[in-house]
Amino acid sequence: xxxxxxxxxxxxxxxxxxxxxxxxxxxxxxxxxxxxxxxxxxxxxxxxxxxxxxxxxxxxxxxxxxxxxxxxxxxxxxxxxxxxxxxxxxxxxxxxxxxxxxxxxxxxxxxxxxxxxxxxxxxxxxxxxxxxxxxxxxxxxxxxxxxxxxxxxxxxxxxxxxxxxxxxxxxxxxxxxxxxxxxxxxxxxxxxxxxxxxxxxxxxxxxxxxxxxxxxxxxxxxxxxxxxxxxxxxxxxxxxxxxxxxxxxxxxxx
Amino acid sequence: xxxxxxxxxxxxxxxxxxxxxxxxxxxxxxxxxxxxxxxxxxxxxxxxxxxxxxxxxxxxxxxxxxxxxxxxxxxxxxxxxxxxxxxxxxxxxxxxxxxxxxxxxxxxxxxxxxxxxxxxxxxxxxxxxxxxxxxxxxxxxxxxxxxxxxxxxxxxxxxxxxxxxxxxxxxxxxxxxxxxxxxxxxxxxxxxxxxxxxxxxxxxxxxxxxxxxxxxxxxxxxxxxxxxxx
Amino acid sequence: xxxxxxxxxxxxxxxxxxxxxxxxxxxxxxxxxxxxxxxxxxxxxxxxxxxxxxxxxxxxxxxxxxxxxxxxxxxxxxxxxxxxxxxxxxxxxxxxxxxxxxxxxxxxxxxxxxxxxxxxxxxxxxxxxxxxxxxxxxxxxxxxxxxxxxxxxxxxxxxxxxxxxxxxxxxxxxxxxxxxxxxxxxxxxxxxxxxxxxxxxxxxxxxxxxxxxxxxxxxxxxxxxxxxxxxxxxxxxxxxxx
Numbered sequence: 001x002x003x004x005x006x007x008x009x010x011x012x013x014x015x016x017x018x019x020x021x022x023x024x025x026x027x028x029x030x031x032x033x034x035x036x037x038x039x040x041x042x043x044x045x046x047x048x049x050x051x052x053x054x055x056x057x058x059x060x061x062x063x064x065x066x067x068x069x070x071x072x073x074x075x076x077x078x079x080x081x082x083x084x085x086x087x088x089x090x091x092x093x094x095x096x097x098x099x100x101x102x103x104x105x106x107x108x109x110x111x112x113x114x115x116x117x118x119x120x121x122x123x124x125x126x127x128x129x130x131x132x133x134x135x136x137x138x139x140x141x142x143x144x145x146x147x148x149x150x151x152x153x154x155x156x157x158x159x160x161x162x163x164x165x166x167x168x169x170x171x172x173x174x175x176x177x178x179x180x181x182x183x184x185x186x187x188x189x190x191x192x193x194x195x196x197x198x199x200x201x202x203x204x205x206x207x208x209x210x211x212x213x214x215x216x217x218x219x220x221x222x223x224x225x226x227x228x229x230x231x232x233x234x235x236x237x238x239x240x241x242x243x244x245x246x247x248x249x250x251x252x253x254x
Numbered sequence: 255x256x257x258x259x260x261x262x263x264x265x266x267x268x269x270x271x272x273x274x275x276x277x278x279x280x281x282x283x284x285x286x287x288x289x290x291x292x293x294x295x296x297x298x299x300x301x302x303x304x305x306x307x308x309x310x311x312x313x314x315x316x317x318x319x320x321x322x323x324x325x326x327x328x329x330x331x332x333x334x335x336x337x338x339x340x341x342x343x344x345x346x347x348x349x350x351x352x353x354x355x356x357x358x359x360x361x362x363x364x365x366x367x368x369x370x371x372x373x374x375x376x377x378x379x380x381x382x383x384x385x386x387x388x389x390x391x392x393x394x395x396x397x398x399x400x401x402x403x404x405x406x407x408x409x410x411x412x413x414x415x416x417x418x419x420x421x422x423x424x425x426x427x428x429x430x431x432x433x434x435x436x437x438x439x440x441x442x443x444x445x446x447x448x449x450x451x452x453x454x455x456x457x458x459x460x461x462x463x464x465x466x467x468x469x470x471x472x473x474x475x476x477x478x479x480x481x482x483x484x
Numbered sequence: 485x486x487x488x489x490x491x492x493x494x495x496x497x498x499x500x501x502x503x504x505x506x507x508x509x510x511x512x513x514x515x516x517x518x519x520x521x522x523x524x525x526x527x528x529x530x531x532x533x534x535x536x537x538x539x540x541x542x543x544x545x546x547x548x549x550x551x552x553x554x555x556x557x558x559x560x561x562x563x564x565x566x567x568x569x570x571x572x573x574x575x576x577x578x579x580x581x582x583x584x585x586x587x588x589x590x591x592x593x594x595x596x597x598x599x600x601x602x603x604x605x606x607x608x609x610x611x612x613x614x615x616x617x618x619x620x621x622x623x624x625x626x627x628x629x630x631x632x633x634x635x636x637x638x639x640x641x642x643x644x645x646x647x648x649x650x651x652x653x654x655x656x657x658x659x660x661x662x663x664x665x666x667x668x669x670x671x672x673x674x675x676x677x678x679x680x681x682x683x684x685x686x687x688x689x690x691x692x693x694x695x696x697x698x699x700x701x702x703x704x705x706x707x708x709x710x711x712x713x714x715x716x717x718x719x720x721x722x723x724x725x726x
Contacts, residue, residue, distance in 0.1 A: 004335055006323040007368040008440075012400050016446075023400070025450050041612045042530060044565035054518040058611060060565025083573055085561065087536040087607040089519050094559060096574070137564040137573070139609070141534065142517045265715050266630050267593075267638030267675045280635055282595075289675075291595060291635035293715050308719060310633025311521065311540055313599075339540040339554075339602035381551060382600055407633065464719055 003091055003203050010204045017189040022201070028194040029241055036153065036252040038161040045165060046175075048157035052196060054144035056088075059136060059154035061162055065125065065170070066133035076123020076131045080109035082138040082151065089143035107223045108138065108152045111181040111212035115220035118159065119176035132172065134159075145199035148210050148223075149249070152183035157253055181220055182249045183212040184242035188230060193237055195245055209235065211242035215250070260298045263464065264290040264305060271303055280305040295464050308464060312338040312406035312436040314375050314384045321396070321434030322386065324369045330356060332365055334373070334386065336436050337403060344373060344386040351389030370396040370440075372432060396432070399442040402453050404460040406437035411463040412456060419459070419469050426476040427452050451479035488663050492648040498660070500529075504653045507643070507703055512623065512714035514631045520607075522632025524714065526624040529657055530614035532566075535624035536607045537632040543603035554599035558587035560621055562610040582618045589622055589642070589671040589681035595635040604634060615661035616644045619669050622681065627711050631718070639711055640680060641704040642671035645696045647686065652696050654703045670700045674708040677701060 013023055020028060032053030041047035046061035068075060082105035084092045097105070112118065123132040136158065138151045160180070165172035187197035187205040197205060206228025212221040219239070224230060230238075258270040270281065271288040280292035281303060290296070294305040314320070314336060322334030322342050331345035346354045346361045349371075354361070365371065373388035388394050404412070412433055413420050423431055429443030429452050439456060443449040455472050462468055492499060502508070508529030517523035520536035527533075543549045560582045564571050575583075586608065594604065606629065608621035622642035629636060646656045648664035661667055666686025672679055688696060 004323060004325050005368060006370045006401060007366070008370040008396060008399060008401050010368065011398070021446065041532065041565055043567055043612050043614075047565065056517070058563075060563060062565050062570040064570060081564065081573060083563070085607065085609065086538070086559070086605065087517070087520065087534065087609050090538055090541070094575075135564065135570055137570075139563050139565075139611070141609075142519055144518060263716055263719050265639070265712055266636040267673070269675070282635075282637070289637070291637065292633055293630050293719075307633050309522070309631065310635075339542055339599055341542065380600075405633075 005203045009200060013200060013204050014190045017192045017194070020192060022194060024198065028192060029245070031196040031245065031249070032198070034153075034249065034252055036157050038157055044158070046158040046160070046162035048154045048161055050150045050154040050157065052146055052150045053198065054142055055146055055150050056140075056142040057147060057150040057154045058139045058141055059151065059158040060139070061158045062135040062137070063162065063165055063172075064133050064135070065130050068124070068128065068131040072120075073128040074124035074131070075120040076118070077133045078109065078113055078118060078120065078136070079133065080105045080112070080136045080138070080155065082108070082140070084140050084143075084147070088140040092140075092143070103223070103225070104148060104151055105138065107148055107183065107210055107221065108136070108155050110221040111152055111183050112136075112155060112159070115179050115181040115212070115214045117156065117177055117179040117181050119178055122176040125170060143199065145197050145202045146185055149183050149185050149196060152181070152212065153249060153252065156180055156182070160253060179214050180250050180253050181212050181214050182246035183210050183221070184245045184249070185210040186238045186241055188228060188234065193234060193241065195241055209238045211239055213243055213246045217243050256298065258296045260296060262296045263293070263308075264296050265293050266291055270296060270305070275301050275303045278302065278304040280307045307407050309405055309407055312336065314338055314340050314342070314378050314382070315435075316375055316378055318375045318435040320373060320375060320436040321401070321432070321438035321440065322371050322373060324365050324367055324371065327361070327365075327367070330361070334371060336384070337406070337438060338436055340382045340384055342373065342375070342384045342386045344371065344388055348376075348386065349388045349394065365395060370401065372396055372434065396440055399440040400449055400453065402439045402441060402456050404437050404439065404456060406435065408460045408463040409433060409435055409437055411459050411468065412439065414469060419472065422469055422473045423452055423455060423476070426473055426480070445483065447483045448479065451476055489659065492660060492663060493651055498648075498653065500657060504651050505699055505702070507655045507706055508657065510707060510710050512627055512710050514627050514714045514718045520628070520632070522628045522630070522634070524624045524627035524631060526620050528616060528620040528623065529655070530612060531610070531617055531620040532612035533617060533620040533624050534609045534611060535621060535628040537605065537625070537628045537634065538607075539604035539632070540599040540602035540634070541605070543601065548603070549601040552597065552600050554594075554596040554602045554604050556587055556591060556594055556596060556604050556606070558583050558590070558606045558608070558625070560586055560608045560610070560618065562613060562617070566610045566613045585681055585683060586618060586622055586625065589640055590625065590629070592680050593636045593638050593640060593673060594629065595637070598635060615656050615658040616669065618642070619644050619671070622671050623707055623711060627714055630715055638673040638675045639708060640671050641674050641707040641711060642669065642681060643700055643703040643707060644669040645700040645703070647688065647692065647696070652692060652699055654699050668696060668700070670697070670704070672701055672704040674705060
């Protein structure tokens with residue numbers, strides 16, 4: 001289902017953007033209020049609830065034993081899944097994951113996998129037979145824009161929330177999470193770049209760019225979305241923004 | 255016999271009275287007993303009992319002035335989203351205020367998808383088909399301004415007794431507002447800060463509609479914002 | 485898998501210290517989500533359940549519309565991380581059945597005739613499970629429907645009773661559900677004291693059943709008080725002072 005946006009709303013947001021302003025009086029480089037709460041789901045090995053403004057995403061980490069991939073017999077396996085269910089928005093429908101849930105899961109996955117945030121080599125049990133499987137399930141609870149950043153932050157916070165594991169006689173003394181990759185999404189509206197698009201902004205933007213960086217400012221993942229385009233200059237500006245904002249968001253990870 | 259007091263917050267299924275009262279709003283009778291059907295404010299005037307709902311979606315009523323968004327068009331008119339379970343039907347002659355020769359004139363010159371229209375509800379039938387009239391004074395396509403959506407249940411509070419709240423909102427802020435019964439409100443103003451202040455005031459009214467002294471608080475808030483801007 | 489405990493009731497106390505007629509700690513909050521028309525969050529013991537209501541709203545696809553009434557739809561879902569062994573995302577047969585009986589628990593109370601051709605959607609997400617998730621879901625959904633302003637004849641309150649070590653107990657927790665002999669969730673309309681959901685598996689003599697129903701209804705009455713408070717609490721916040 002698509003989101004009906006009135007011309008009046010669209011014009012209003014674009015007019016403000018032209019003046020370098022936003023409808024909720026935020027600066028172009030300002031996030032809505034961010035909060036991170038961890039350990040709230042006992043049935044999960046790690047969990048985190050992230051709120052960015054009214055957007056809420058809950059991440060749960062389940063760690064179970066499973067079979068490794070044939071080409072990496074001693075490495076653990078990471079799987080990221082996203083549920084965009086109708087509870088969070090009238091635009092989400094029941095059914096198998098659509099392109100938005102799949103993109104969301106894969107972007108979060110990329111940030112964690114490419115940055116090697118989890119040392120998967122430390123998650124082997126019996127080479128070729130048994131390894132630890134790390135499932136990250138992202139559950140959107142309330143959609144008011146920028147689910148990607150909320151989901152990424154929740155996933156990483158949930159990973160860092162995992163304590164010593166004891167499952168069926170095998171003990172994992174320390175869960176090997178070593179990095180804090182942070183995704184920052186920037187939207188382009190009428191040539192202006194702004195971070196953390198709200199739902200209204202997301203519905204009128206030309207394009208968005210999500211950049212995931214690690215503590216040393218290196219980029220581990222990027223994703224452009226939306227039907228518009230970005231210039232090289234815009235992408236460079238976006239990187240500078242992402243670097244600065246990632247450092248701020250990372251503080252919420254403790 | 256009353257079991258709930260005037261201005262008490264009542265919940266669905268709560269016994270509020272017994273006997274021969276006339277009931278309005280979110281109340282229903284079972285035999286001799288009267289119950290609330292919604293979470294609402296109990297309102298007693300003589301023999302009349304009204305439960306004013308504190309929430310709920312907008313249900314179109316004849317005579318209401320609403321703000322709709324064009325979501326579809328057909329041969330002779332448009333379908334408008336009313337922020338309601340029910341859409342509004344607007345025929346081109348009810349927008350133009352005259353007979354339109356569909357062979358000679360293209361209706362797309364009047365409205366496009368996403369356009370915002372202020373209209374009066376001319377009729378609602380028992381199948382909830384809504385007929386709109388946008389040809390009257392002050393009606394028609396809306397240009398510019400910021401649109402705010404609040405719960406339609408709170409609109410009476412935004413208008414106030416004899417328009418008192420709407421007056422306070424406009425005169426204190428210097429902005430102009432137009433209120434739709436379906437919870438959509440347009441705000442126009444030259445000073446962006448004051449437009450945002452009015453939006454905040456509207457959200458405050460939505461949150462605190464059931465409390466007293468609200469008009470004064472809104473006035474104080476807007477005056478404070480005006481001073482801070484100087 | 486934990487081994488079955490020798491006894492589930494020792495010296496009149498259950499494994500978590502409760503007496504047989506005691507509810508687990510219950511917490512309910514109304515209006516916790518912004519996009520939904522109404523919402524509620526419930527913690528019943530270790531259960532953490534979120535309910536959201538959208539509607540009445542236009543019903544799609546068109547052919548599902550009923551000319552004189554709203555259609556009530558309910559979807560119960562468990563998050564993959566809500567249980568010990570990760571649950572694969574997506575509906576399974578258990579969720580489909582639970583969705584149906586929950587919907588039927590609300591059919592008698594919602595004034596569907598007031599909204600012809602529309603749909604009222606109830607979504608229940610179990611974020612953490614510890615037996616009795618459908619009862620927690622119903623308690624949340626009732627508050628969410630009221631929060632959404634959907635007119636109802638009454639709220640709906642729900643709890644499960646069962647039998648462990650030959651004792652009738654109220655509000656089963658996970659171990660009791662797994663190792664006890666009987667599990668019976670019920671839902672009740674607090675005002676008329678009529679039952680709108682009843683399921684049972686296990687064994688009851690007629691006399692045990694009567695005691696169990698009585699105990700369940702007492703439990704529902706206590707839950708109703710918490711639901712009422714949650715709804716009123718949303719509107720009792722003091723207006724912001726300058």
